[in-house]
Amino acid sequence: MQKKEKVLPHGGDAPYKKEILLAGFGGQGVLFAGKVLTYCGLLAGKEVSWLPSYGPEMRGGTANCSVCISDDPIGSPLVTKPDLFICMNGPSFDKFIDSVVPGGTVFIDETLVTQEVSRTDVTVYSIPAAALAAENNLSGMSNMILLGKFFKESAEETEMFSMETVKGALEKCVPSTKTHLIEVNIRAIELGRKK
Amino acid sequence: MAGCKSFFGYPITPQTEISAYMAKRMPKEGGVFLQAESEIAAVNMVLGAAAAGVRTMTSSSSPGISLKSEGISYIAGSDLPCVIINVQRGGPGLGGIQPSQADYWQATRALGHGDFHVLVYAPASVQEMVDLVIEAFDRADEYRMPAMLLADGMLGQMMEPVTFPEVKKNVPDKPWATNGHQGKRDHNVANSLFLSPGDLHSKVVRRFEKYKEIEQKLPKAETYKTEDADIIVTAYGAAARIARSAVNMARKEGIKAGLIRPVTLYPFPKEIIRKHTENAKEILCVEMSMGQMVEDVRLSVECKKPVRFYGKTGGLIPEPAEVFEQIKRIEKRIGGAY
């Protein structure tokens, strides 16, 4: 899919204000990917919030999280009309695609989302993240591959999602006992950035 | 941070994050973390630790707070300080696990049997969760009474940037503590039993004199764009964040809306609300419940102004756009009247 116009449409009066929704199955790393974005914002000196929503089960249920990044203090941390929607499975697509603001952007893992996008007022980027993860010995890293795609498409607009900031964010998000995973995450992000 | 020496918990969603954090943190700070066999046991461990004179706390979510209410009543009746966190979820009964504000009445009216109050703080951000815990410990010690943080699942689980203040060490002396008299004083007794009606009466009356002072000194609320507002939204905690977004949306469309966010729910900031709504035409109370705080708002304005209510319960969170819609409706009505 080709890039149409600027990736992150500005909303409201604030110089920068993004409401991001990430959704998928529990266990796909949806909440983790949200944390990485949140820390990118934090490291860039923005106001940020991260709010998870999931069922009582720890794995396999639906999971989504709301991330707000803004120059102004954040009011409601719950994202109901995302500027940016990162979608990792079919049920989440059905549930949230219509909530994306007109002019918003959607990133889709087309391995797991087979639905067609009928909306014409949003920019859609679609990559086979899960398949890429399987092919490249990056199992469980489809979240980072999809984020990599997002970082690539956003790099022009803001420094916030440059590789340097992203690395800093990963260092904050990965527990100190699992630092070896930072490298794997970066490999997955780089792969996504090439797509 | 607040000089808290012990935490007694019991797992319940959505407050498990607090227990998990304390389990890691307390041993490093030379404090105690203990997972009790029940909410009831946990709150009674808090009673023991509070009587021993140390700063102590527990946290739970709605159904667990109901179980703790026995202990909270005894703690209040024994004039002991402690901090209790309620990360509210939907009810009644097992309810749900999504954010809610349905325990306002319980927190401000009915945290246990008997004539008493606990201080109730309503944080609206993660930073405030930190700051108000410290404030709660300080005031609990000052007034020798329990203090509650009434949060909700949204605040309990979200991440936001936080600045942790300096570690505090100046916990006040507690000459009343039952920590062993070491032969230096008469024995202390931590007790809530007063079988003579006269004794119990004067004990409770003295406590209510303390409450009078608290109601003078401690009410706190944040006001936002209220100066020229025709419509004032009142909301606490997470609902206040949503209301704030709605107020911004209204302002953008030229509607003079403002927000009053009570930070203390007991003592309720009646005077602040009365003063800041003097020139307003209508008030809209927004809650994640069927409408509980709205009663206190009506009392605050002595029913002299219309107080409308908008809320959702059961774990549903009102959206800023819905609240904005309510504001617009009010604007239409009062616009015609003036």
Added chain:
Amino acid sequence: MTAVFDRPKSMRDVTMHYCPGCTHGIVHRLICEVIDEMGIEGNTVGVCPVGCSVMAYDYFNCDMIEAPHGRAPAVATGVKRSLPDRFVFTYQGDGDLAAIGTAETVHAAARGENITVIFINNTTYGMTGGQMAPTTLPGQVTQTSPYGRDTAVQGYPIRVCEMLATLDGVALAERVSADCFANVKKAKKAIAKAFGNQKEKRGFSIVEVLSTCPTNWGLSPVEALERLRKDCIPYYPLGIYKDVTQGGE
């Protein structure tokens, strides 16, 4: 003139409210004697239950806390964990410890809380007027088992020491009796052992004292002691059920 018998120093000089012939006074005194002999009054915190001994905080000179019904072991846990070098004891009846407070008792024992529990078993709820307790004997008539405890309807009594002795956190589980001089001496020894275990950080100690309730049993004090010997001791055998200081157990 030499005083050969006096009130223990750690016992307050007040009139107790207990009924004539009740053994609470004896057990209070034993605890005070042990506290005096160990010289730990200033370093001891006691926790009272709800029951006849609800006002025991007026009788002990050490610092005292009044706990909600059944919760004394949890309250004691809070004190001990906050101040590990203090001696902490609870004083509880059978309704308090073995009915409403079963969870608190079992889990404090399982955690090996380094506290001393003095458990008064008189097979009835005394303060509320003689209702059936978890320890009420089969066939025993109480206000709420007016035709005698029928085990088919009301279940069986709980033998607390036997039950707790199975837990790894328990250092001492011993049943004694306040019925005669020899047994009272043994009771004191057990209480001293229980406080000693705290000093040595051995874990949870419980001393169950078989006691009388002449008022609610409807017997004279002497008859009550006889009943204790005839009915209670056979159902609740005296002895040590667990003692970590004795090898093998």
